[in-house]
Amino acid sequence: MKPxxxxxxxxxxxxxxxxxxxxxxxxxxxxxxxxxxxYKGKEIAYKEDNNYSSNxxxxxxxxxxxxxxxxxxxxxxxxxxxxxxxxxxxxxNADKEPLQTGEPNMLYAIDPEVxxxxxxxxxxxxxxxxxxxxxxxxxxGLISVFAHVADDKHNDKLGSVGDDVTNWSINQSNENTFxxxxxxxxxxxxxxxxxxxxxxxxxxxxxxTSGLVFVPFNKDAEYIKLVVPISDKKHVYLFRKIExxxxxN
Numbered sequence: 001m002k003p004x005x006x007x008x009x010x011x012x013x014x015x016x017x018x019x020x021x022x023x024x025x026x027x028x029x030x031x032x033x034x035x036x037x038x039y040k041g042k043e044i045a046y047k048e049d050n051n052y053s054s055n056x057x058x059x060x061x062x063x064x065x066x067x068x069x070x071x072x073x074x075x076x077x078x079x080x081x082x083x084x085x086x087x088x089x090x091x092x093n094a095d096k097e098p099l100q101t102g103e104p105n106m107l108y109a110i111d112p113e114v115x116x117x118x119x120x121x122x123x124x125x126x127x128x129x130x131x132x133x134x135x136x137x138x139x140x141g142l143i144s145v146f147a148h149v150a151d152d153k154h155n156d157k158l159g160s161v162g163d164d165v166t167n168w169s170i171n172q173s174n175e176n177t178f179x180x181x182x183x184x185x186x187x188x189x190x191x192x193x194x195x196x197x198x199x200x201x202x203x204x205x206x207x208x209t210s211g212l213v214f215v216p217f218n219k220d221a222e223y224i225k226l227v228v229p230i231s232d233k234k235h236v237y238l239f240r241k242i243e244x245x246x247x248x249n
Contacts, residue, residue, distance in 0.1 A: 027217075029058035029066060029224060029239035047228075047235035051076045054228055054235045059212065065110070066217050071210035072230055074203035080231045084198040084213055085111040090225035091218040096238075099221060106227075110214040112197040119190035126186060130179040134172070217241075 036045040044057045052075055059067040070087065074080050087109040091099045098105045198211030217224060226237040 024063060025219060026244040027061055027066075028242045028244055030242060031058065032223075032238050032240050045237050047237070048075075049233055049235075052080075052230040052233055052235070054230065056226055056228065056235075056237045058239060062214060064216055064219075065214045066224065068213045068215065068226060069210065070198055070213050070228060071208060072203070072228065072235075073208035074205060074230075077205050079202055079204050081200065081202050082209060082230060083200055084211075085109055085113075085200075086229045087213055087215065088227050089215045089217060090227065091221035092223035092225055093220075094222040096223050099218060105218075107216045107218070110216075112193045112199050115193040115197075116190060119186055119193065122186045123183065123190075126179065126182050130175065133175050133179075 031043045031045045033045040035047070036043055038044070042057050044055050046055045047053070053073040055071050057069045059069050061067070066089070070084070072082055085108065088106045091105050091107065093099055196212055198209065198213050201207075201209040203209060215226070221241055224239045224241055226239065228235040228237070
């Protein structure tokens with residue numbers, strides 16, 4: 001696996017990074033492994049055994065998660081199912097010892113299949129909300145029209161009905177705009193998790209798969225040990241966490 005096979009996600013960095021808010025501390029990760037290369041300034045560490053090969057690079061921070069780019073390759077004749085949700089990070093102190101013992105110290109990667117299912121639910125909810133609001137807007141529009149038509153004391157019935165139709169049209173236009181905007185955001189999020197994030201994949205001989213991996217982190221950790229399980233093997237990458245000092249304007 002060569003650096004040119006890696007994708008760069010600088011365009012995503014800013015958009016996702018901004019979602020994290022201004023109050024959270026910002027960090028960078030520096031790989032401390034010996035077997036690494038650089039590609040356009042990015043550190044790429046490599047691991048290989050008799051069965052599998054992999055590489056990993058730190059990409060950016062998204063809120064309380066670190067994003068890594070991970071690529072794995074099957075070097076054997078036996079097909080293997082790679083599970084990215086089994087990737088996890090160990091939280092280490094300055095002496096590279098676990099902050100806690102056992103499972104609490106192992107923070108697992110976000111499962112993209114769960115995220116994709118969530119976007120499908122969001123799409124369905126958006127459709128249901130849109131249908132409900134359309135019906136509600138039409139109902140109140142008709143009630144308003146009937147009320148003005150039936151009002152014997154109101155002289156300009158035609159003008160009032162025209163205003164009712166105009167108001168209904170404005171409300172409907174606003175609803176359609178909000179619905180479409182919401183739908184596009186959900187579809188964009190779904191496409192991101194489907195296309196850019198590392199997903200469950202069956203790897204045959206010399207097959208490889210790659211993508212982003214999002215793993216939560218403990219702010220007290222001095223070192224982050226990224227563990228990539230591939231079948232019965234584990235490829236381990238060690239990173240030093242560095243706080244980025246923000247300059248005030």
